[in-house]
Amino acid sequence: ETGVTQTPRHLVMGMTNKKSLKCEQHLGHNAMYWYKQSAKKPLELMFVYSLEERVENNSVPSRFSPECPNSSHLFLHLHTLQPEDSALYLCASTPGTGNYGYTFGSGTRLTVV
Amino acid sequence: GIQVEQSPPDLILQEGANSTLRCNFSDSVNNLQWFHQNPWGQLINLFYIPSGTKQNGRLSATTVATERYSLLYISSSQTTDSGVYFCAVSYAGNNRKLIWGLGTSLAVNP
Numbered sequence: 643e644t645g646v647t648q649t650p651r652h653l654v655m656g657m658t659n660k661k662s663l664k665c666e667q668h669l670g671h672n673a674m675y676w677y678k679q680s681a682k683k684p685l686e687l688m689f690v691y692s693l694e695e696r697v698e699n700n701s702v703p704s705r706f707s708p709e710c711p712n713s714s715h716l717f718l719h720l721h722t723l724q725p726e727d728s729a730l731y732l733c734a735s736t737p738g739t740g741n742y743g744y745t746f747g748s749g750t751r752l753t754v755v
Numbered sequence: 756g757i758q759v760e761q762s763p764p765d766l767i768l769q770e771g772a773n774s775t776l777r778c779n780f781s782d783s784v785n786n787l788q789w790f791h792q793n794p795w796g797q798l799i800n801l802f803y804i805p806s807g808t809k810q811n812g813r814l815s816a817t818t819v820a821t822e823r824y825s826l827l828y829i830s831s832s833q834t835t836d837s838g839v840y841f842c843a844v845s846y847a848g849n850n851r852k853l854i855w856g857l858g859t860s861l862a863v864n865p
Contacts, residue, residue, distance in 0.1 A: 644797070684759070684855040685841070698851055730796055741786055741845050741853060746798040 645669045648733050648747035656755055657723060663750045665716040665733030673739050674716040676708060679730040679749070691716060692739045723754045757782045761842055761856035768832050768863050776827040776859045778842030786845040787818050788853070789827050793838040801827070801840075832863045 646667045655661050665674065676688040690698035691710040705727075707719040716733055733747040758781040768774055778787070789801040802809050802816040804825065809816055813832075818825040829836055839860050843853040 644799075682857070684857055685843075685853075687852055690851055700852075732796075732798065734798075739851060741850055742788065742803045744788070744790075744798075744800045746800075749796045751796075 644745050644747065646733055646735055646745050646747040648731075648750050650750060651748065652751045652753075654753045654755060655720070655723065657725075659723075660719070660721040662720065663718040663731055663733075663752075665718075665747055667714055667733075667735040667745070669735060669737075669745060671735035671737050671743075671745070672713060673736045674710060674713075675734040675736075676716065676718050677732040677734060679732055685732070688718075690739075697739070720752075723752075725754050728752055728754045757784065757844060757846055757854050759842055759844055759854050759856035761840075761859050763859060764857065765860045766862070768861065770832060770834060770863055770865050772832050772863075773828070773830045774832060774861070776829070776840050776861075778825040778827070778856055780823050780825075780842075780844050782823070782846060784820065784823075784844040784846050785850065786853070787820075787825055788843050789816055789825070790841040790843065791836075791838055792841065792858070798841075829861075832861075834863050834865055837861055837863050 673692045678686045688702045689708045709717040730749045732749045760779045792798045804816045804818045806820045813830045815828045839858040841858045843855045
């Protein structure tokens with residue numbers, strides 16, 4: 643256990659479903675991140691939140707909607723996804739926005755059918 | 756943008772062997788990190804090493820920023836070292852974003 647917990651570990655959803663991924667950290671970190679990991683591609687940064695404010699949005703399609711209600715919790719709301727969105731979604735946190743000291747969760751393996 | 760290339764892409768070792776993984780980057784960076792992803796998907800930060808040399812147990816890393824490369828050394832490899840090793844960098848133009856390589860997939864056989 644790294645201190646960053648992601649749920650669920652696995653998710654299968656249809657293209658018309660709505661689901662949410664959850665990330666929780668109790669490390670006292672101030673920044674949280676969503677990453678997408680697809681086979682044969684580099685990790686892709688999706689969103690960055692610093693002190694609950696979104697500070698980075700990497701041209702992610704609107705079918706992905708992040709939410710950060712407090713500095714310990716981060717959600718990724720999913721709706722009308724495409725099969726190419728199937729991937730491992732990783733949450734991470736850092737003490738500040740200095741881009742080091744990363745702690746990652748174990749990820750959610752998402753399959754869109 | 757900055758390109759990050761890692762080599763070799765795949766590596767198979769016998770337990771006890773040593774290895775060197777390389778990360779080349781195409782422009783100046785102010786941040787370089789090495790990560791290990793185990794076969795179950797867990798990513799662990801190994802080193803924050805924008806320059807110089809660091810050691811942590813059987814692992815060590817060296818970054819030569821002026822020549823735009825970093826090396827990760829694994830000595831006396833163990834089966835638990837298996838997984839994918841990633842190099843990631845950021846630069847002054849966008850310090851919040853890490854640019855990742857494709858990784859080196861390492862299998863250590865008993």
